[in-house]
């Protein structure tokens with residue numbers, strides 16, 4: 041493995057300019073801390089935007105900035121203020137951010153900012169390309185850089201590229217509204233590993249890949265030409281030790297060492313010892329649900345006046361993206377709400393809401409976390425929400441209650457908190473009452489479990505797991521690549537072919553000699569294919585067999601006049617040199633009347649699917665259905681059929697977008713072996729694309745040359761990427 045290159049919009053350091061001197065101060069943020077184990081030593085480089093506009097960086101300043109960054113293992117991408125407008129404030133935060141957080145009405149679809157996004161992504165990609173070598177591992181972060189993986193992969197296919205999305209990936213119904221949806225997906229698919237915080241984001245992404253790009257997805261792997269892309273979830277953790285150590289240290293503070301904020305918090309506690317402090321911390325962002333939270337708090341005070349003066353809500357809202365109009369409007373809305381609620385409920389000795397609009401240093405965050413009895417975090421959508429995890433980590437005596445929105449990614453791992461729907465004010469109000477009155481033992485019991493989990497799956501583990509998975513993916517890909525028919529291997533196969541005395545060739549049809557079509561009857565042979573097969577078939581000492589699951593009628597229509605040898609229905613029928621089909625196997629078909637109605641009921645309930653009836657098998661095709669729905673129905677049908685056929689000698693064969701029910705003893709492997717027996721072949725070749733061809737690959741003698749079309753798990757010795765490559769290969773059989 042070469043070096044590691046990390047790339048994110050923001051660098052893990054902040055530049056401080058003092059007169060002419062520049063210092064790079066490491067950021068305290070989760071990502072920066074989490075990546076410490078990955079970003080260390082001279083083998084690692086972090087590329088990102090410095091936070092300054094190109095106009096702000098004078099010729100004199102630039103070398104100083106570069107030096108300060110270099111000392112921290114960083115290198116900058118310079119962006120002009122116009123680029124920052126279109127890329128950061130524009131496409132990233134006015135299009136992708138609202139869309140991916142389900143704020144469809146806030147999403148602006150501006151071609152200009154899309155173009156700037158593309159250009160800036162290219163800048164980041166170029167910065168990587170300038171430094172990257174073949175065996176480097178590259179980790180790209182977040183929604184600002186979704187096109188970078190493809191841009192890098194194109195130029196440096198041998199690097200390993202991982203991408204992690206820190207925000208939600210929305211459902212297909214939302215994502216499909218993006219005018220540049222395919223470009224974004226293709227950009228991401230330049231990666232070898234794509235990570236999300238939760239399984240839901242992962243499945244939304246896979247669904248969009250299937251539906252919009254029509255790519256084959258098996259479990260969590262996407263097959264794309266000569267690459268296999270893995271998609272997985274890695275819930276990001278926090279630097280648990282940092283927060284729990286800081287909280288322990290905080291406990292030891294004396295009156296002299298306490299912060300000003302802590303003193304104020306103490307005064308409050310002493311004056312109203314029974315009153316509970318409720319805390320919320322977020323960037324001032326509409327996705328965080330701050331305004332709704334204030335409304336819910338007001339609702340609670342009105343509905344339960346007995347709790348007035350018994351609670352205080354501290355809101356810390358950190359300024360964010362304030363150039364974007366929605367954020368400015370939100371700021372105004374929150375200012376007004378806080379004013380109104382405080383005006384309505386405040387008494388001489390009590391203000392219900394303390395509101396801070398600023399960012400606080402780490403020590404003050406610890407003051408807030410450790411002093412609050414309840415954390416109330418109610419995002420409407422949130423990729424993860426690390427604040428929830430940080431609050432729990434600082435509770436050294438394990439007391440404290442976390443009320444958390446179900447819509448935060450972290451809710452998936454924090455089931456022991458009080459989970460609420462941020463739109464349900466009654467539920468929030470009830471949760472507040474439950475939290476206020478929760479016995480200490482219960483708080484401790486809940487938090488003990490949470491703390492154990494957070495301590496174990498901390499941010500370092502998150503980063504290491506991602507890297508480990510990326511390196512494993514590299515090995516998987518290399519295994520695939522090692523089986524690709526390289527020019528050298530192909531040359532030797534062709535030499536073997538031409539020097540052999542007697543050859544036997546098996547060609548699968550659909551997905552191998554010909555591409556797929558929504559209507560299987562329209563996937564007939566073209567003139568080039570006829571010409572190719574004619575020439576191979578005309579060679580001396582060469583037995584060619586088209587071996588397919590197709591029915592005999594179709595094959596007769598397409599090929600009988602050509603006098604090719606044909607094996608149809610997976611090995612039930614054989615036709616030699618233009619003669620009519622005869623049975624290769626003695627089998628029954630009386631079971632079909634029992635199975636047909638079941639398939640018909642699935643056709644009725646699955647628009648686009650249909651039944652193909654062959655003499656000895658029934659096939660249910662679902663290529664033309666909604667991909668997710670079709671797959672779901674296929675699983676359902678397999679379950680139904682498996683129990684129905686338990687006592688018959690039948691099998692359900694899962695082909696490419698088709699389920700076929702046929703006699704167990706019949707398969708392409710058995711049929712192929714029958715053609716081998718009794719003949720002296722010194723060159724045997726088989727090529728096919730799907731599961732049904734695996735029988736051939738398995739059964740044929742060890743020295744047979746077996747080739748799989750597409751990068752999927754196989755028993756075949758070699759791969760070719762697609763049907764175009766199949767034809768290139770076969771054309772080499774002709775001298």
Ligand SMILES: O=P(O)(O)OC[C@H]1O[C@H](O[C@H]2O[C@H](CO)[C@@H](O)[C@H](O)[C@H]2O)[C@H](O)[C@@H](O)[C@@H]1O
Pocket residue numbers: 049050070182183206207276360361422423424425426
């Ligand atoms: O860089 P900014 O525009 O100021 O925004 C700050 C960051 O916000 C986003 O954070 C997300 O990542 C967190 C960690 O994975 C996650 O807990 C949270 O739910 C997300 O919203 C954004 O993804 C970052 O790129 C920004 O830097």
Ligand SMILES: O=c1ccn([C@@H]2O[C@H](COP(=O)(O)OP(=O)(O)O)[C@@H](O)[C@H]2O)c(=O)[nH]1
Pocket residue numbers: 068069070321322323356358398399400401405424425426427428430
């Ligand atoms: O004044 C503040 C308030 C918050 N935070 C940190 O900002 C992060 C917010 O992360 P989160 O995942 O909750 O939301 P995001 O802002 O990334 O959407 C947390 O690590 C907080 O500790 C901070 O550094 N200073």
